[in-house]
Amino acid sequence: xxxxxxxxxxxxSTNDAALRMAADDVPEGTVVVAREQTSGRGRLGRAxxxxxxxxxxxxxxxxxxxAFDCVWQIAFxxxxxxxxxxxxxxxxxxxxxxxxDLLLNGRKVGGILVEARPDAExxxxxxxxxxxxxxTAFPPEIAETATSITLExxxxxxxxxxxxxxxxxxxxxxxxxxxxxxGLLLAEWREFDCTAGRQVSVVSGGxxxxxxxxxxxxxxxxxxRTVDGVVSVSAGEVVMRE
Amino acid sequence: xxxxxxxxxxLIALVEENKLTELEVEEEGFSVTxxxxxxxxxxxVSAPQHxxxxxxxxxxxxxxxxxxxxxxxxxxxxxVEIKSPMIGVFYRKPSPDSPSFVEEGDEIEEGQTIxxxxxxxxxxxxxxxxxxxxxxxxxxxxxLVQAGDILAVVDVSQSx
Numbered sequence: 001x002x003x004x005x006x007x008x009x010x011x012x013s014t015n016d017a018a019l020r021m022a023a024d025d026v027p028e029g030t031v032v033v034a035r036e037q038t039s040g041r042g043r044l045g046r047a048x049x050x051x052x053x054x055x056x057x058x059x060x061x062x063x064x065x066x067a068f069d070c071v072w073q074i075a076f077x078x079x080x081x082x083x084x085x086x087x088x089x090x091x092x093x094x095x096x097x098x099x100x101d102l103l104l105n106g107r108k109v110g111g112i113l114v115e116a117r118p119d120a121e122x123x124x125x126x127x128x129x130x131x132x133x134x135x136t137a138f139p140p141e142i143a144e145t146a147t148s149i150t151l152e153x154x155x156x157x158x159x160x161x162x163x164x165x166x167x168x169x170x171x172x173x174x175x176x177x178x179x180x181x182x183g184l185l186l187a188e189w190r191e192f193d194c195t196a197g198r199q200v201s202v203v204s205g206g207x208x209x210x211x212x213x214x215x216x217x218x219x220x221x222x223x224x225r226t227v228d229g230v231v232s233v234s235a236g237e238v239v240m241r242e
Numbered sequence: 243x244x245x246x247x248x249x250x251x252x253l254i255a256l257v258e259e260n261k262l263t264e265l266e267v268e269e270e271g272f273s274v275t276x277x278x279x280x281x282x283x284x285x286x287v288s289a290p291q292h293x294x295x296x297x298x299x300x301x302x303x304x305x306x307x308x309x310x311x312x313x314x315x316x317x318x319x320x321x322v323e324i325k326s327p328m329i330g331v332f333y334r335k336p337s338p339d340s341p342s343f344v345e346e347g348d349e350i351e352e353g354q355t356i357x358x359x360x361x362x363x364x365x366x367x368x369x370x371x372x373x374x375x376x377x378x379x380x381x382x383x384x385x386l387v388q389a390g391d392i393l394a395v396v397d398v399s400q401s402x
Contacts, residue, residue: 043363045337069328069389072362099362114364117355118327125364205331205386220362235331235360235386 001029001171008032010052012039015115015128018059022117022124028063031167040130042111043237049142054134054150056162060170062125064178071116071125072220072234073182075100076189078112078127081173083192085166086110086131090153095194098213098222098238102131103194107147127170133162183218190215195238200224204236213238320399322372326387330361332368334383342383344394348376356394359387374398 004027011017011034018032034057040050050057062074079100086094086102086109094110095103102110113128132138132148134157149157177185190196196215201208202224211226221232326332334342334357344356352373358365374396381393 041337043360043365044333045340068366071366072328072330072364075362075364112363116364116366118366118369206382206384207386234329234362 001175002027003029003031003167003171005031005033005167008034010034010036010038013037013041013128014057014059015041015113015126018061018126018128019115019117019124022061022126026061028061029171030061031058032061033058033163042113042130048111048130049139049146050130054132054136054148054159056129056131056133056159056166058163058166059126059128060167062127062174063122064125066123068116068118068123070182071114071123072099073177073185074116074125074127075112075114076182076185076220077174077177078114078129078170080185080188080192081170082110082112082129082131082166084173085162085169086149088165088169089157089162090149090155092153094192096189096192097240098193098195098216099220101238104147104149104152107152108132108142108145109147109149109152129166129170131162131166133157133159186216186218186220195222195240199241201239201241202233202236204233209233209236213240320374320397321377322374322396322398323392324356324368324370324372324394324396326359326389326391326393327368328359328361328366328389330359330366330387332381332383332385332387332391332393333358333360333365334379334381344370344376344379346376346379350374350376350396368393370394370396372396372398 008017014032014034014037021030021032036052037050037057040048040057042048064074066073076099079096082102083094083096086104090104092104097103100112101108110129110131114125116123116125132146134150135148136151138146149162193215195213198213200213201210202222209224209226209231211224214223214225214230216222217232221234222238224231224233336358344350350356350370350373352370354370355367356370357368359368377395377397379394381387381391387393
């Protein structure tokens with residue numbers, strides 16, 4: 001995969017820009033990085049605070065030769081790649097909250113939004129990653145739950161440094177996934193899993209699943225032991241309870 | 243999709259006319275087996291696509307197509323069913339406050355996004371494989387779907 005980085009000063013969202021570029025046949029490995037996102041978004045259009053300066057906002061365009069119904073595996077690829085990058089620059093071991101939220105000391109340091117579209121010829125996947133790098137303060141609504149690499153590690157990590165490490169990490173992890181398959185990747189994911197063993201509540205497909213997280217099965221689904229038995233969850237937002 | 247439905251229909255007619263119980267045809271890149279069971283035929287086509295045709299002897303019109311990388315489409319007369327390509331949560335709109343991608347009654351074009359399926363936080367667009375008028379969208383926003391569940395029924399006689 002050849003990495004080609006497009007640097008933008010300000011964009012509505014790097015995923016939106018990447019999706020537009022993908023429609024124009026740009027090659028796999030094209031990366032869109034923005035200093036600022038004016039409408040940075042996460043799951044279901046939720047806002048991702050993206051002020052200029054302290055955060056890394058990037059999207060990577062992929063054209064993987066995988067079946068459409070395996071596209072969810074890219075969420076795990078992105079999570080492992082980002083976790084390894086955060087570990088490298090912070091010196092701390094991040095946790096992955098199923099399937100791909102990045103936590104440092106229990107607070108969210110990074111988020112990932114993967115969007116896919118089956119085109120006539122191939123699958124187009126855009127992996128958006130937001131990392132809080134040098135932030136020292138957050139909007140009030142997320143002040144209790146968000147953190148940054150600098151806040152947790154005390155290291156003065158620059159956004160550019162984080163970008164270099166993240167892109168290199170992604171390239172390595174994605175290549176290994178394509179070469180070796182999902183099994184090894186999932187084993188790496190499990191090493192960062194901070195959901196297993198926790199009391200969780202997941203709203204998924206209109207149902208509210210509460211219980212103890214028991215890790216993921218080979219299809220990436222979160223297993224939750226509830227009073228009615230083990231439930232397999234393939235979508236939704238996990239809330240970890242005390 | 244290069245399966246020749248007209249050819250399959252002609253073969254079905256051949257089975258009916260001659261009251262055959264089974265007919266196998268093999269050509270390069272195409273093979274089909276048609277079995278007549280009183281008022282019903284079952285047709286299996288293999289390589290490169292897999293197509294199954296079931297229906298009464300009068301309206302043997304229902305064609306079911308499978309493609310590994312795309313959602314299944316079922317044709318019945320002018321109505322085409324767009325099926326979920328995977329398990330996940332189906333969203334009819336990009337975010338809770340947004341309008342739906344499509345509504346019942348809308349005219350849609352082939353390739354137009356009719357919804358999103360979330361699996362493991364990966365949001366996959368579901369493009370319409372055909373153009374026409376949306377007759378129904380049987381799945382509510384935010385509900386879990388299995389692979390093969392019907393997401394939309396499109397009347398292709400009303401395209402363009």
